[in-house]
Amino acid sequence: MIRRRSTPWIHKWSRPLIAAIAGCGALITGYLTIEKLTGGSAACVAQAGVKGCNDVLSSPWATVFGQPLTLFGFLAYISMVIFALAPLVFNSGEKNSRKQVENWTWLLLLAGAIAMSVFSGYLMYVLASQIKAICPYCIGSALFSVSLLVLTIIGRTWEDIGQIFFTAIIVGMVTLIGTLGVYAGVNQSDVTPVTPGQPAKITFTPKGDANPAFGWKVTTTSGEAEIALARHLAKVGAKEYSAYWCPHCHEQKLLFGKEAEEIINNDVKVECIPEGFKAQPELCKAAKIEGFPTWIINGKSYSGVQNLEELAKVSGYTGPRNFKYFR
Numbered sequence: 233m234i235r236r237r238s239t240p241w242i243h244k245w246s247r248p249l250i251a252a253i254a255g256c257g258a259l260i261t262g263y264l265t266i267e268k269l270t271g272g273s274a275a276c277v278a279q280a281g282v283k284g285c286n287d288v289l290s291s292p293w294a295t296v297f298g299q300p301l302t303l304f305g306f307l308a309y310i311s312m313v314i315f316a317l318a319p320l321v322f323n324s325g326e327k328n329s330r331k332q333v334e335n336w337t338w339l340l341l342l343a344g345a346i347a348m349s350v351f352s353g354y355l356m357y358v359l360a361s362q363i364k365a366i367c368p369y370c371i372g373s374a375l376f377s378v379s380l381l382v383l384t385i386i387g388r389t390w391e392d393i394g395q396i397f398f399t400a401i402i403v404g405m406v407t408l409i410g411t412l413g414v415y416a417g418v419n420q421s422d423v424t425p426v427t428p429g430q431p432a433k434i435t436f437t438p439k440g441d442a443n444p445a446f447g448w449k450v451t452t453t454s455g456e457a458e459i460a461l462a463r464h465l466a467k468v469g470a471k472e473y474s475a476y477w478c479p480h481c482h483e484q485k486l487l488f489g490k491e492a493e494e495i496i497n498n499d500v501k502v503e504c505i506p507e508g509f510k511a512q513p514e515l516c517k518a519a520k521i522e523g524f525p526t527w528i529i530n531g532k533s534y535s536g537v538q539n540l541e542e543l544a545k546v547s548g549y550t551g552p553r554n555f556k557y558f559r
Contacts, residue, residue, distance in 0.1 A: 242383075242386055242387060243387060243388055243389070246383050246384075246386070246387025246388065247316045247317065247319070247320060247387070248316075248320075249383055249387075250312065250316040250341065250380055250383050250384065250387065251312075251313045251316040251317050253376050253379050253380055253383070254309045254310075254312035254313045254316065254376070254380060255309070255313055256376060257305070257309035257312075257373055257376040257377075258306055258309035258310050258313065260369055260372060260373060260376075261302045261303075261305035261306040261309060261373065262302075262306045264285075264289065264300070264302040264369060265300050265302040265303045265306055267289070268289055268294070268300040268302060268303075269300060273286050273522040273523045273526075273535055274286055274289060274369065274522075276367070276368065276369070276522070283363065283364060283365030283366065283477070284365060284366060284367065284522075285365075285367045285368065285369055285370070286522055286523030286524075286535075287363065287365050287475075287478065287523065287524065288359065288363055288365050288367045288370060289302075289523070290478075290479075290480045290523060290524070290536055290537075291363050291479065291480075292437050292479070293355070293358050293362070293363070293415060296414055297414075305373060308344065308347075308348055309376075311340075311344060312341065312344050312345070312348075312380060315337045315340045315341045315344065316337070316341060318333060318337050319333045319334045319337055338384070338388055339399070341380075341384045342384050342385070342396065342399055343399060343403045344380075345377065345380040345381035345384045346381060346399065346400050346403040346404055346407070347403050347404075347406075347407040348377040348380065348381075349377045349378055349380075349381045350403075350404050350407040350408055350411070351377075351407055351411055352373060352374035352377040352378070353374070354408070354411050355370060355374065356370070356371075356374050359371075431555060431556060431557055431558045432556065432557050432558075433557070433558060433559070434452070434483055434486045434487055434557045434558065434559050435483075435559075436448075436479055436482055436483045436486060437479065438479050438482075441477075442476050442477040442482075443476070444476050444505075444507045444508050444509060445476075445509045446476070446509065447476040447477065447478075447481065447482050447485070448482050450482075450485050450486060450489070450490045450493050451486070451490075452486045452487075452488075452489045452490065452556070452557060453489045453490055453491065453556075454488060454489030454490060454491035454492040454493070454556075455489070455554065455555070455556050456552055456554075457540070457551065457552040457553055457554050457555050457556075458487075458488050458489050458491070458492035458540065458555060458556065459491055459492045459495065460549075460551040460552060461488075461492070461540055461543065461544055461547075461549055461551065461555075462488060462492035462493075462495035462496050462500070463495055464544075464547060464549045464551065465496065465500050465529070465543065465547055465549075466495060466496075466498075466499035466500050468529070468530065468547055468548070470500055470527065470528070470529040470530075470543075470547055471500060471501075471502055471519075471527070471528045471529075472484070472496060472500050472501045472502065472525050472526075472527050473502050473504055473515075473516050473519060473521045473524065473525060473526045473527075473528070474501050474502065474503060474504065474524055474525045475503070475504050475505045475508065475524040475525075476503060476505055476507075476508040476509070477505065478524040478525065480524065480525060480536065480537045481524050481525045483537050483559060484525050484537050484538070486557065487537070487539065487540055487555075487557050487558070487559060488540070489556065489557070502515050502516060504516035504521060504524065523535055523536070525537065525538075527543070529543070529546050529547050530546070530547065530548075532546070534546065537559055539555075539558050539559055540553075540555040540557075540558075541553065541555060541558070
């Protein structure tokens with residue numbers, strides 16, 4: 233009597249486990265996407281002087297094609313859930329059809345897990361070397377991606393091991409080249425001119441470490457509207473909570489220009505990092521500031537870089553509005 237070989241437990245439970253892990257990833261990225269789109273701050277505990285999750289979410293790497301990167305992560309995790317559960321809910325009576333669905337979804341799971349792992353690896357490099365922040369959500373997502381890859385490889389009996397290596401090389405190369413292409417513009421820093429007489433678009437990515445005394449040098453100049461708005465914000469008691477090493481805080485400076493920024497720096501800005509010039513971290517703690525920059529105007533909080541038109545609107549400014557820059 234020939235004894236039938238039992239199916240390893242990991243092969244029985246691999247798809248539900250993949251779906252569960254991908255579901256957790258979808259919850260995290262979905263939450264971060266909502267916070268990013270609504271201008272909120274992610275729940276993230278960070279020590280004073282250490283960059284956290286909200287600094288990552290406000291970095292240039294957190295936006296792709298004008299949309300939050302977390303949105304694409306959410307869609308990727310949802311796709312993995314669908315690929316993992318599809319054969320389990322496939323009700324076709326034909327054995328061959330079900331087998332085809334299983335084979336195709338395993339290939340899609342493998343390709344998806346490889347792409348997510350390569351992309352997560354790049355983001356971990358950026359997190360450590362460029363942004364220099366501690367983000368539990370980012371680290372958790374990277375661990376989820378690697379876990380999905382491991383489960384995909386060991387979760388079934390692959391008849392052709394070479395297929396795994398071939399898929400890994402092709403998908404990995406395409407993902408890496410695509411990633412480098414998408415983020416190629418992040419290394420640029422300039423003011424992009426448009427039609428003469430129209431506002432110019434501000435973009436900034438640091439190419440060196442920030443100086444605790446002033447961050448980075450402000451290269452834009454102010455017009456009458458910027459200076460008038462800065463004086464108005466000081467008059468109404470507006471506060472901008474900032475960090476000297478925050479690239480988006482510097483973008484806010486560029487929007488105002490050098491002359492208006494001097495007014496903001498003297499009468500409006502609150503430096504939250506202890507090493508920064510005239511730092512007042514106790515005021516930032518009392519105001520429960522979680523991300524930079526954060527504006528508090530007339531008792532209401534506004535997270536992230538604000539175009540001057542928006543600051544004028546929420547502060548009740550009635551002066552000239554021919555602002556020179558926008559973001």
